[in-house]
Amino acid sequence: MQNAILELDGHSLITSQLISQHNAEVGSTVGAEELTEHAAKLALILDLAYQAFEKRQPAATIVDRLALRLHELRKQARPEVWQQLIPLAQQHRVSEHLMQDPFTRWSFEKPRGYSGDASLLDIYYKHSSADEIVSSSTPLGREIYAYTSDAASSEAGRERRTILAKTVDETARRKPEAEVLAIACGHLREAELSDALATGGLKRWIGLDQDPVSVAIVNRDVSAGCVEAVEGSVRGLLRRAYDLGTFDLVYASGLYDYLPRAVGVRLLQRVMELVKPGGEFLFANFSDEITTDGYMETFMDWPLILRSADDMWDIIKSSVDMNHVDAEVYYGANRNIVYGKIRKRP
Ligand SMILES: C[S@@+](CC[C@H](N)C(=O)[O-])C[C@H]1O[C@@H](n2cnc3c(N)ncnc32)[C@H](O)[C@@H]1O
Incomplete structure (x- = not known):
């Protein structure tokens, strides 16, 4: 497990290979017949999508059908078989069309060197x-983007951003001079939606991220004096490498999707040391009910560790003494993201 921690942070090494290895069962082999059968199904799905593009059918219909068929195939195939189908899909000529979508292309090419x-x-x-x-993409690319950016998982991601801002605002209402920590803050775009930040209701809002480019963007784009982004990783947090103080709210969004269970448990344990009595930790995870998983893992090369409400409870109950906290687990509006919230009793 130590390796997983080392590889998952520090130097932007969230690789699709690493997450895929997590998703597949170790040591299980794939028979030639089983692979051929599933590869044939995949080829049919991709050929149909390619032909539909050639016939200039609406991109939304093509990609919607494609994504659902990939989702079904992913469900049918054993994880080890699915892993072998991914490169086959990526090499298919239909990707020439799909890569015109700026969202799919950015995810696949990984200009920052890591996924997500x-x-x-x-x-x-x-x-x-x-x-x-987006505007510099081809007309077909923009048409595909209109679909991919409005897919249920994308909608859920946008809702997550709103939920984060609301949670910060609720914290500020509950606690004057509130102190907030965002772990894996990315560009901290939720700050743009926060009333508490706009009205000076926070003492400090610290963002921590392993990517120095993101840290620089937060410090450039968010002008409020109480916001500061700092470079740091999950590994550093676990090693208590930063002198951060304590917070009324700590949250992690877009991070647990990359953390194996054992790292997630250790992080939650460590985070609760940073939460003040009466304070909260909120974490989000894409749920195992999403239907874009097959498309994301193939053409976007963006695998995630998907979790159910039970998985979230398992992480919570394995991390904290339930006698000292109040916890809840809930889904966002379309159930594509699941949230865990833990409140440390005063
Ligand atoms: C999907 S983005 C989420 C950004 C933001 N929290 C949001 O919800 O919009 C994932 C972020 O996690 C950061 N990250 C991934 N692994 C990390 C780690 N081990 N330590 C710190 N940051 C990490 C990445 O640099 C990236 O900015």
Whole structure:
């Protein structure tokens, strides 16, 4: 497990390979017949999508159908088989069409060197900083983007941003001069939606992220004096490498999706040391009910560790003494993201 911690942070090494290894069962082999059968199903799905593009059918219909079929195939295939199908999909000629979508392309190419960077989120947040990359795409690319950026998982991601801002605002109402920590803050875009920040209701809002580019962007874009982004990683947090003080609210969004259970448990244990009595920790995870998983893992090369409400409870109950906290687990509106909230009793 130590290796997982070392590889998952420090130097932007969130690789699709690492998450895929987590998702597949260790030591299980794949028979030639089983692989051939599933590869044939995949080829059919991709050929149909390719032909539909050639016939100029609406991009939304093509990608919607494609994503659902990949989701079904992913469910049918054993994880080890699915892992072998991913490169086959990526090499298929239909990707020439799909890569015109700026969202799919950015995710696949990983300009920051790792999966799920904050600029990728800006693309599906429809943030103004991503306007140029969208407007400079081909007409087909923009048509596909209109679909991918409005897919249920993208909607859930945008809702997550709103939920984060509301949680910060609630904390400020509950506690004057509130202190907030965002772990894996990315570009901290939720700060733009926070009333508490706009009205001076916070003492400090610290963002921690392993990516120095994201840290610099927060410190450039968020003008409020109480906001500060600092470079730091999950590994550093676990090693108590930073002198951060304590907080009324700590949250982690877009992070647990990359953390194996054991690292998630250790992080939660460590985070509770940073939460003041009466304070809260909120963490989010894409749920195992999403249907874009097959498309994300193939054409976006963006695998996530998906979790159910039970998985979230398992992490919580394995991390904290339930006699000293109040906890809840809930889904966002379309159940594509699941949230865990732990309140340390005063
Ligand atoms: C999907 S983005 C989420 C950004 C932001 N929290 C949001 O919800 O919009 C993931 C962020 O996690 C950061 N990250 C990933 N692994 C990390 C680690 N081990 N330590 C610190 N930051 C990490 C990445 O640099 C990236 O900015």
